[in-house]
Structure formats: structure tokens, C-alpha cells
Amino acid sequence: MLFNSFQYWIFFLIVVVLFYSMPFRVGKVLLVLASYVFYMWWDPRFIVLILTSTVVDYFLGIWLEVTSGPRKKVLLAISLIVNLGLLGFFKYYDFFAGSLAALLHIPKSSVVLQIILPVGISFYTFASLSYTFDVYWGKMKAVRNFIDYALFIAFFPHLIAGPIIRARQFIFQIPRWQRPAAIVVQSGIILVLSGLLKKMVFADRFAVVSDSYFRDPMAHPGWLAAWSGCLAFFMQVFFDFSGYTDIARGCAKLLGFEFPLNFARPFLSRNPPDLWQRWHITLSTWVRDYLFMPFSRGRKGRFVLYRNMLVVMVLVGLWHGANWTFVVWGAYHGILLLGYRLFDRATVGTAIDRIMKMRWFVPFSVGLMFAAFILSAAFFRPKTLQTSGYVLSALFGFQHVTGEFLLTTGTIVLLFISLFLAVAQERNQFIDRLALQPARVQIPAYVLAFLALELFPATGPVPFVYFQF
């Protein structure tokens, strides 16, 4: 059941009507059941994984709260083993076993199990782990109501592709739930429409260009083809994923819940740390709070810090998929972060630093960061490092061919539309403020949105890119 399918909206409508027609106490049970139905729509077998993770962490959370000393660590370890074990087995077993087999010259088929990746496993595993860690560190009390905990893990708007919800952000909303105010409903509708537009009009149209390039990069030699293909790919990924997040956040709002922001105009980032404050925010902050900080806290020495930064970014890459290309992608971003940090330290207080902070220089920083990010598509999209190498050589002009410009007039127009909307949103929350506008603004905006959705979806329902993660 894709967010951009008619099926989903029928399902959502039924859930909304039923949810508001019953007391919240019963309504949240309905939400849990609806979430399980939503998940089982893909593959009913994998509901067992969610239930296992939910039951284990629910009881471990309670025990963690009442336990102290070494036993607490054991309980945490059990939670980690169960959650990361499931994730590791389903997502990474084939990858590591295959890589090991290649290293030892053993036939790959003898070790690889061809495991099907359960959809959304990376997202709900991280959500579940955030709860265990928070209870372990005493940052929150264990949840006593099983339905509340099950709702946190399985709530359908975030279940498949995030945003990665933390227990602290969500669970406290349950006892304080109240019918959403008109402005919240309005915001929810606008988010849903904006998400659908991002996915169906923008992402799927850029997908046509990026697919045509990455299906066979060798058929499109030259730096111009490579840059336009990579640009189209990251525009696709951004609109696809942020569109999904917008729909998820919008649906949550319509049911009276709040999800955190996941994207904040990432293509306006000025430097690598800024990029990770704006791109997949819930993942980068999760990794920062539950991985980087605990391992770096109290450790002396810049080298350790930089090493941790690099390792964390490699893990972020690996989180996206079980492939060496993702590992290199993560390492590339780690190096960017590290390089920027070294550069920043070296230039602090100098004329370069002063120039870089000037407003007129900002567009140049943004352009440079944008190009560096686009470049990373060479690792993110290809299936093999060999293809990545080919794309890189094309990007750097080593093929001595210009190549064809793959972007169509339509996608160029979309690029400029998205630039202006991003600028307007960055300056004064233009899109968010639509919810506050009078009818004479809202009605034409609705008409334009409906017309765009009617006329310009690139194809039929296309799965969201981040489902594979």
C-alpha cells in the first residue's frame, strides 16, 4: 500500500473515520491494528519481526528501569542482540557472507541465503533502539502500557520509511492526545498535498532522467551526461523521501500526532555539517545521539574524534543498504565532514573565514556543497564499485567527451520551481504559512496542486526509493 496509491487513501479514510468515531482509549488500539494490517499488506510473514521487537523491548524497558548494576548492561545487550540481530540477519547477512565468500574464494551460492529484506526494518529497529537506550540512560521512564508502546513502534505513517521516531518524541503525546486544532488539520492537509506533489510530480519525473542514465552509464559517456544524471538522481531521492516524510507527517497530524522534521532544504546547505542538519535529520541526529556521542564522550584526542566521525558515517552509509557502494558513500561523507572540520579549524579567524561568512559568499558555498553532494550519487546509485568508478571518471571529465545533457525542459522547469519554493520556505516558511492564509490564497493553491497532481504525475504509482532501506 503505497502512500501515492488510491488504496492507501481509502485505507486512511476508513482509519480516520473509525478513529474519530470512538474514544481515544479504543482508538489507539484501532491504530495499532490498522498499522499491523498496513504492514502485512506487503508481506504478512514479517509481522512476526515487529511483534518480536515490540514485545522484547517493551519488557526489557520495564526491567531496565527497575534494574541496576551489571544486570542492566546485560538487559541492554539482549535488546541490542535481538534488534540488531534481526536487522543484521535480514539486511546484511547475504552481503557479508557473500563478501567473505569472495575473499575466501568459496562459491557465493553456498553461503548466500537470498533473504528477502523486510520493508521498513531499518526504521523501526532504530525507533525501538532509541527507546531502550533512553530508558537505559534514564532519560525517560519505561512505558507501562503495551498498546502505547506497540503504537510507537508500529504507527503506520512512519512504519515503512520513517521519519525515525524516538520514544521521547512520540510516547508522551499519547496520554496528552487531543483532537487536532483546525490549524493542525490544515497543516496536515498541506503536508499531504505537498508530499504527493513532491513524489508524483517531482521525484518520479526526475526518476525518468536518472534511470535512463544509471540503467547503463556507459551508454551515456561524457561529463555533462554524468552530472545531469547524478543531479537528477539526487533530486529524485530528495523529492521522493521528503515527499514520503511530508505525507507521513501530514497523516500523523490528521490523526492528532506530531512527527519531527526530516528535511529542511538540504540543497541550501553551505557545508557538510550543515547538510547533515538538513538531510534526513532524524537519522543524522539519531546517529549523533546514540552512536557518535556515547562513543566520543569523555574521550580525549582529536584523532579519536575524527576516527569516530568516519566510522559513524560509514555506518550511516551501510544503514542505507548492504553494498560496498554505500560503505564508500558513507566514507565519502565522513571525509567531507572531516575535511571541512580541519579546514574550518585551520582558517578560523582568518580572512578566508571572514569571507566565507559574508552573505554574498553564501551562494558560492551552497554551490560547492551542492556539487559535492551530487558527486556522491556516483556511489549511492550504482550497484557496483566498478560502475561507480566509471561514473566518477565521467564526472571528472576523464573521458574527454562532453556528452549529452539529459535533463529535459520539464525537469529544468521543476528545478527552478523547487529552488524558488525552497527559498520562499527558507526565508519565511512560505509553504507552512499557507495554512494560515485566507480563502483567496488557499483555494487557488488547492486548484494548482490538484491540477499538477492530475496532469503531471510522471507514471503510475512508483515505489518510494527509501523503502529499500
Next chain:
Amino acid sequence: MLGGASEQVAAGTEGAKGSGASVITARPDSVTLTDGSGSTEIQWDTGNGSIGFVFVTGTDRKPVLFATGPKGSQVAPWIHSGKYVFELYGDEDRRTLLANVIVTGNAETEAAPQAMLWRGRVRWLLLLVLLAIVYFAVYLSSTGTLRTTFPTEPTTSPRRLHVARNLLLGLAAFLCVDGAIFHSGLYVSILAPNSYAGRIAEITKAEEQRDPSGLKEVLVLGDSRIAEGFSSRLADELGSPSGLKFVSLAEPAASANTWYYMVRDVDPTTRRYSAIVIPYGVGYEPNSADPLRISMTAPLLRYADCLHFASGFQRWSGRFRAFTACILRGSAYQDDVADFVEHPVARLRSIQQGPKRTHSREVYQGRDYDLVGTSYDATSGEVTFAPKLTETQRQAIRKSLIQPSESDVEYSLKLQREWIPQIMNRYSKSPTAIVLTPVPRGPFVELPGFSRPYHSVLPNAITQRTPFSLPEQRFEFLEKPEYYFDAFHLNAKGRQRFTETLVGELVGRLRSADTTPYFTPESKLAVDGPLERSDAN
């Protein structure tokens, strides 16, 4: 394939395309030469996915193959002073001319180098302007300091909000805008003439606006098999001594449901034609072609057709799409709108070539190669080609031999069984005679499903409702390789024989209608002479 699934149409209707939708354009067609040479971009489209061959003939030179492919564009950077004729053919041997364009190379004038210089400057200027726009946009978005927090959506409003009202008003306004653009005929007039929808809209409108001939008019419906197999021009020549005028609305990929709506539009009073010829036979209709069927029928639909049209689809997704297309017509033209937005100038130029298309459709004579010496083994799927066939012809034949699934064949039959009776019902109280004619099955009747008897396609209960049904075996003599150019479509020779036979049958039957007792007084009137269009309306 009576219904005309997209794959097969693409595979085997090179000629059908030639009957009215192939385009070749040159940009510019008048080339200003710099240093004695210049360039132009040639764009071509056979319109139905079949391979086209672009030949160029310079002044006093022999034709040279310039490009091949179903559609595409290629730059000719060697234009010199003089005239060049670019011709798009359906075959390598230059026998089937689909379209042409003339390019002239004009000697350099004083102003030309300057114009070129300006063009180059304008391109760079445009790039600079775009970069400046991006620069200022990003500049405006920044405040100088880095943002570390991002505000979320507002949670309070200073005034009362009307969420549902605004949403519903927005929805209503959207429906009105969609209706004004897509239901009013405004957009139909700029549909891509090469698209299925564009062709259906064009030929239906042309037929609606055609003045009465004063003869007994016979309308022939059909898909690509009839578009290839029936020549209305030849039929007119043969039928005019008997006072018959033939009109063909056969279009590749058109199914029985599309025919129903076409007939409804061109004959609102059900009294315009003396006879309507409806072909039937084994074909295949993949479910995946539902969007195609919907978009090509869309120009003919009205709001009230929602349930009726949607009910003709097998799957719920198809029904839903069809239902939506009736209300939100724009949704049926998504690809067309996107194409128009991307290439508005090319579209307008293409629309202006309407009369040319009509003419080439009229003079189309069919493919001139056959399948003699070509054999097909249905069990192994192996094809042995006659040596005379070119590679492109072989490819087209191979494509047409893709075996349809049983469900695709069944779907085609279902459409015929449901919609042909509906056309017949429409004319049940009309003087117009409905003529059901079997379609020859092709040279390879061993294709799955194609050997089944005709009465399993349309039950006798249906065929016996009209006294004009042609015998099932009437066209069996055509099911030979010499009359076909692929697995389904008649070639020029087959086209001639099919047309002659059909006209012969019709002339005989319509003439005998004067004396046979099963004719109603209305039908006699129609056969004796058609009503004037003004009367009919």
C-alpha cells in the same frame, strides 16, 4: 487483434501509421549558410512505433539513407546551397512514403553571421541570467549566519479557519477548471495528432464535420487490421456505381468500446449511414493496455459515461482509471500534456499538418511485401524468414508473433461480446443496417487462440440478430502468406482483395435489401437513399 493491443499495433502497423499520422519536420527548414554550409535538425516519427527510414535527396543527386528508427531526431550539418528533400518511408526500399519535408540552403547574407553571433551570445546570456537568478535566490534565502533550528508548521492561528470549506471550494474550483479545459474541447483541439487519442479525435471530428455525399454512406469500423486491410478510396471506386460512399474510422488499437463512442459522436441520430460494418474475430487485449484504451477513448467521453465506460474494464484499477478519466478528463491526457508543455512549438506545427495527414491517409495503399517463404512454428516459436525480407521487416514480423496469453485473448473477446451488441442496440430502431464481418485471422492460424471458430467469438445469438452478417468463411481465402506483411495485417495485395470482397458483399446485400422482407420500412429508406445530414440532425 481486433482490439489492437499497443504492442501489436506498434509491431505491425507501419502502414496503418502511413494512413495518417507520420511526421517529419526540419528545424529550420530554411537554412542560412555560413562559410557555404549550415545545419538543420530533422525530427521524424512514424507514429506507431514501427521502423521508419529517412532518405535525403539533394539537388541532382540520388536518395541516400539518412536515418532509421521509429522516431528520433538527427542533425544534418552538411546543408549547402540548394534544395534537399527528406522523406520518411515505411520501408527500406522506399516504396511506402509516409511523409516528407523540404529543406533549402540559402547563401549567406550580410546579416547572417551577425545573426549567428547573436544566437551564440543569447545562449550564453541565458545561461548567465539563470545563474544570476540562482545566485540571488540563494543569496535571499540566507541570513549570513548558519541556521541550527528549523521551525515546524504553525500550531495556532490568530483567526478562525475554514479548513473543510476551503478544501471543498478548492476541489470544486479544480473540477470547474478541468471541465473548462478538457471537457469543452479546448484541449482536444491541441492533442498530439500522432497520439492514439489525437488520431481518434482528429478522424472523429473530421467525420462529424464532413458534408453528406448524397450517396448511401457505409461506415467501416475497426482496429489496425481493418486500417491496413480496408481502403475506403478503392471501396468508393468500386461502390460508387451502386451509389455507395465508404467512410473508414478504423484506427490502430481501437477496441469495440472505442467504436461505440465514435459511432455515437459521428451519428448522434442513428440515421446517417445506410450501413455500419463492424469487424469481429480473435484478437488480444492485454490488461496493461487499459491506460491506452482509456486515453484514446477520452476525447469521446462525457460526464454521464462514467459508469458505462468504466464497466467495460476487467480489473478494478482499469475501471477506476476509466471512471476518473470521465470526470477528470485531464488525467487521461497526462503524457500528452507533459509533451505539450515540453515541446509547445513542435506540437503546434504538427497540428498544422492536419490536411497533409488526411491526404496521406487517403492515398495510402498498403505494404508491398509479403510472407511468402516465411514459416512459423508455433510450438518452438521459431520463425524462418524468406530471404527477400529485410532485417527491419523481419523484426516487425517477429514482434507480431509474440504469443498472447489466454487471458489477453479472452479480454478481447469479452470486449467484442459486450460492446458490439451495444452498438447493435443503438441501431435497433434505426434504418441503418449493421453488418458484422469476420476478420481474416492471418497467415499463421496456429497462433494460440486464433484457430477457434468465429461463433466462439460472437455467439450466434448476436450474429443472427442482423441479417447482414457475412459468412464466417468469407475471408478464409485471404489467410495466406501472400496477402500479409506480418502475423495480423494484410499487405497491399490483401488490402485490395479484402476491400473488393467486402464491397462486393455489401453492394449485393444492400441492393437485395430492397426486395427482402426482413427489412423494416426505415431500413428501406436508408438503403434507397440516406437522409440529408441537416434532416438527420
